[in-house]
Amino acid sequence: MSEEHELDVVGGEPGEAGIDRGQLLRRGAAIGLAAPTLSFLVDAGVAAGAGRALTPTFYQWIYDLHPDIPKGINKDFAKNHKLDAKIAPVQGFGIQRFLAEAKQKKSTWDVYVGVTPFVEMAQLKETGAIEPWDAYMPAAVKRDIIPSIHKEVMVDGKIYSWPFLLDIIVQARNSELVQKAGLDPEANPKTWDELIRNAKTVVDKKAAPFGVTFDAHGWRSLAPITHTFSTNVYYGPGLFDFTHPAAVNALEVMKRMKELANPNVLEPGKTDGGVNQTPDEEAFAARQVAYFIKYQNAPIRFAGTWPDPGKLRMAGLPKQPGGAGGTVFWTTGASLFKYGQNKQEAADYLTALTYDNRIWQRSLGNSHGGAGQLAPYTTLWKKWSANPPSWLPEWGPLVFKQLGASRAIKTNKFGLSQFNIGQPYWEKYLKGDEKNPKKALLAAKNAVYAEYKKK
Secondary structure (H helix, E strand, O other): OOHHHHHHHHOOOOOOOOOOOHHHHHHOOOOOOOOOOOOEOOOOOOOOOOOOOEOEEEOHHHHHHOOHHHHHHHHHHOOOOOEOOEEOOOOOOOOHHHHHHHHOOOOOOOEEEEEOHHHHHHHHHHOOOEEOOOOOOOHHHHHHEOHHHHHHOEEOOEEOOEEEEEEEEEEEEEHHHHHHOOOOOOOOOOOHHHHHHHHHHHHHOOOOOEEEEEOOOHHHOHHHHHHHHOOOOEEOOOEEOOOOHHHHHHHHHHHHHHOOOOOOOOOOOOEHHHOEOOHHHHHHHOOOEEEEEEEOHHHHHHHOOOOOHHHEEEEOOOOOOOOOOOOEEEEEEEEEEOOOOOHHHHHHHHHHHHHOHHHHHHHHHOOOOOOOOEOOEHHHHHHHHHOOOOOOOOHHHHHHHHHHHOEOOOOOOOOOHHHHHHHHHHHHHHHOOOOOHHHHHHHHHHHHHHHHHHO
């Protein structure tokens, strides 16, 4: 059977009864369960290969948001393979354990499901902890990756992250609060001026305590808002140019939004090293704010706590006249440990996992608990566009289309840390301690470059 046909079998309509996975099982791409402390081991005579079980390790939040992985998909795999899935020893994107093991030329795990290219991928590659997928990934999968995502997951012409869960920064709103303010609940603000004007109306009309909120982390706010003005904002080794006019425009937009946001909007989150359970999420969940700038799965998850999740509306980010109209996206994917084992079996597992329809139907079609994360494959979106399944929300294709004008944050060792280093400096402008946004951003750029030179 051809690779293309095998992918068609996996990519059948989600929820369709009696999907035949026999051919994929014979390739080793069926799926199996392993909770953090349990392994589902099958008889060695029917398991593929010898030695230890296939050992993927998952960032905890992936299990939390996608329960079909530990509770269903992995169980299927374990019917024909030895599997010992684990929860990864990471918090706040920390990968120290992986790097320490690589120095000793060993790995407890075979694959890490939880890598984000601009965050950890460059460091994992440069330290020799991971190797490319190219020798193991089916050609049909390589061709099927959305082009902009294909660029994101590559370094030096090789694929170092198998893309899985796609997130993209969007605008969202509570249409009930918007309507209460006398505004059209179905109208997507086209420009930042319009969004901020609407947010002010929400506050003035007392429809909600706050008009708009955002995540203060730079890769979730400053960078994507910058991309709506221009995506050509990287220099030298791929660092974000905080002094680019587009970045200045973005910071000014953030300052205007902050004046209408929950007062604690700049505070860190309460979990995962400050990056999750952030104040913006809490305000949106509590229906205290009408408009919300964040990656799409956040408003979906928190609107799921509302009495009527159907009041959620989403669209691509606004843009000013003449702007690029882009945003920031990223995928959370899987990296292959250089000193792991079961490498071809790991590729079979990832093929099955990332094409499994249970993932996408729950993620996109469940208003009460769905993660809202998008698929990274062209064939799935073509199929859904040609014959939209009943569970596909209207916002899905709308948000997906913005990928064409968008780009990922450039992959390098400072892809994430540059925003952490620069944040205290640009926040001086947001807090009013520095009146000139250009000076605040120049200080951020200088601080990042100073750290970069030390490396």
